[in-house]
Amino acid sequence: MATLTRTVTADDTALAVGSGDLEVLGTPVVVAWCEAATVEELELDAPLTSVGTHVDVRHLAASAVGTTIEVRAEITERDDRTVTFAVEARDGETVVARGTVVRAVVDRERFLARL
Numbered sequence: 001m002a003t004l005t006r007t008v009t010a011d012d013t014a015l016a017v018g019s020g021d022l023e024v025l026g027t028p029v030v031v032a033w034c035e036a037a038t039v040e041e042l043e044l045d046a047p048l049t050s051v052g053t054h055v056d057v058r059h060l061a062a063s064a065v066g067t068t069i070e071v072r073a074e075i076t077e078r079d080d081r082t083v084t085f086a087v088e089a090r091d092g093e094t095v096v097a098r099g100t101v102v103r104a105v106v107d108r109e110r111f112l113a114r115l
Contacts, residue, residue, distance in 0.1 A: 001074040002041035006033055008067045025063040030071075030097045031055055034087040037073035038101045042083055050083070050103040051111065057087060057099030067091050073101070081105045 006012075012029045014020030019028050035052055042050055063069060070090050077084040081104055089097040 001072055002037045004033065004037045004040060004071045006069050006071065008063050008065050008069060010065055013065065022062075023065060025067070025069070025096070027059040030059055030069070030089055031057050033069065033071045034073065034089060034097065034099070035101055037071045037087060038083075038085045038103055041073045041075060041085065042103060042105075044105065047108050048105055049108045049111070050105050052101065053082070053104050054102040055099070057097050057101070059097045061091070061094050061096045063091055063096055069096060076100075 008025045010016060010023065012025055013023045014026035015023050017026040017028050019026045034057055039050065044050060073085045073087045075083055076086045083103050083105065085101045087099055087101050088095060
């Protein structure tokens, strides 16, 4: 299981990222932090990398600037090229966000060549 620790800054707020007008942790930011934890959990050797394909995360509680958030990702399912993770963000005992993230394992160069 990968665990990341982040502190909410003014740049992480809904107001700053355009997802609302309050100075609390923005949903797009908590989702990005969950995805970052999945990348950390999925240790891949070059030339492989992973790309997000599906995110289902519920933002359950507000977090003020200065709050420390612990984000965890754990692999729950894996086949040859698809990996599913359970993700959770917490402020102490409070669950801030919870859900699943799915990533596809790809060859970096072949993936970029198709763009």
